[in-house]
Amino acid sequence: MISSLAIIAFAALIHASFQLSVSMLTLLSGHAIGNKTAHTKLLRLTSSFSLGVAVMTMLLLSFIAFVLQHSFGSQAPLVAWAVACGLVLGLGVAVWAFYYRRETGTSLWIPRGMARYLSERTKATKLGTEAFGLGLSSVIAELLFIIAPMAISALVLIQLEPSLQLLGIALYTGVSLFSLLIVWGLIGSGHKLSQIQKWRESNKRFLQFAAGSGLLILGFYVYVDQVVTATALAGGSL
Amino acid sequence: MMAIHIVKRDGERPTEQFVRSKLHNSIRAACLSVRSPEGEAEMTAQKVCDAVLHWLSTKPEVTSSDLRRKAVQTLEIHHPEAAYLYKHHRLVI
Numbered sequence: 001m002i003s004s005l006a007i008i009a010f011a012a013l014i015h016a017s018f019q020l021s022v023s024m025l026t027l028l029s030g031h032a033i034g035n036k037t038a039h040t041k042l043l044r045l046t047s048s049f050s051l052g053v054a055v056m057t058m059l060l061l062s063f064i065a066f067v068l069q070h071s072f073g074s075q076a077p078l079v080a081w082a083v084a085c086g087l088v089l090g091l092g093v094a095v096w097a098f099y100y101r102r103e104t105g106t107s108l109w110i111p112r113g114m115a116r117y118l119s120e121r122t123k124a125t126k127l128g129t130e131a132f133g134l135g136l137s138s139v140i141a142e143l144l145f146i147i148a149p150m151a152i153s154a155l156v157l158i159q160l161e162p163s164l165q166l167l168g169i170a171l172y173t174g175v176s177l178f179s180l181l182i183v184w185g186l187i188g189s190g191h192k193l194s195q196i197q198k199w200r201e202s203n204k205r206f207l208q209f210a211a212g213s214g215l216l217i218l219g220f221y222v223y224v225d226q227v228v229t230a231t232a233l234a235g236g237s238l
Numbered sequence: 239m240m241a242i243h244i245v246k247r248d249g250e251r252p253t254e255q256f257v258r259s260k261l262h263n264s265i266r267a268a269c270l271s272v273r274s275p276e277g278e279a280e281m282t283a284q285k286v287c288d289a290v291l292h293w294l295s296t297k298p299e300v301t302s303s304d305l306r307r308k309a310v311q312t313l314e315i316h317h318p319e320a321a322y323l324y325k326h327h328r329l330v331i
Contacts, residue, residue: 023331030323034267035277101301105329115331122331194272194319197326 011149012175052135092215
């Protein structure tokens with residue numbers, strides 16, 4: 001049980017190192033402060049955005065776990081674990097190579113049309129409900145990167161008892177929001193956006209390396225834990 | 239002063255006339271974004287607009303990228319932090 005929750009927490013930590021939601025929160029705050037928005041309204045916007053991210057993360061993980069449980073019951077076949085591990089390992093290498101674009105700033109390897117759209121929507125966001133919707137869509141836009149840690153977490157979740165499944169979903173959501181909540185706190189406490197953005201830019205290669213390495217470690221560990229061990233045990237019992 | 243035409247990014251959109259207030263507001267917003275006091279933001283925007291207008295005075299047509307580059311160059315002198323945000327605004331996502 002502890003190792004299952006540890007896998008979920010580690011996958012969520014990898015999720016937290018992905019930066020689209022943080023970028024959008026930075027941009028949203030920049031526009032709001034630049035338009036002389038009152039501090040309470042700024043807090044409302046950023047809180048609504050973060051809440052939107054949390055809700056969509058929770059819904060998405062629950063949905064993936066529901067589909068997997070519906071398809072496989074409480075024990076996924078080895079092939080499902082192998083496919084999920086392959087996805088995680090492949091994405092780990094891809095994140096190492098491609099996560100940030102090779103230019104200044106913190107532009108990500110997401111389709112440019114989508115990035116422009118998100119940027120325009122962020123600029124146009126004035127209400128808490130819009131910010132909430134933006135938070136929801138930021139998770140969808142990042143799906144390409146977060147699908148792998150989510151898939152592994154969902155496979156782990158379906159093995160747990162229902163009450164622990166709820167704990168697992170809450171744990172994943174809480175840990176995955178870690179970086180977003182730090183930036184939310186910094187903005188709320190009056191830190192300059194330029195300092196936050198400069199830090200993000202100067203550490204982007206480290207974050208990219210950490211995310212990619214985390215995915216490779218997760219994929220390798222889960223493959224050994226769930227596929228190799230199960231195969232060896234099955235071989236030994238024959 | 240004669241009308242100065244701004245050629246938009248990628249040349250996809252039609253050219254438009256230079257409007258000082260548009261540049262002023264964007265510089266002011268960049269300064270406010272880094273939590274500068276309003277008076278300082280206004281003054282910085284004035285200085286940058288004056289410098290850009292002086293630079294534009296001999297040019298009938300410039301690209302929006304050149305205009306932005308000149309604005310950043312001047313803003314870096316008066317307010318480096320705001321210049322950083324102004325420069326990287328499109329490179330956040």
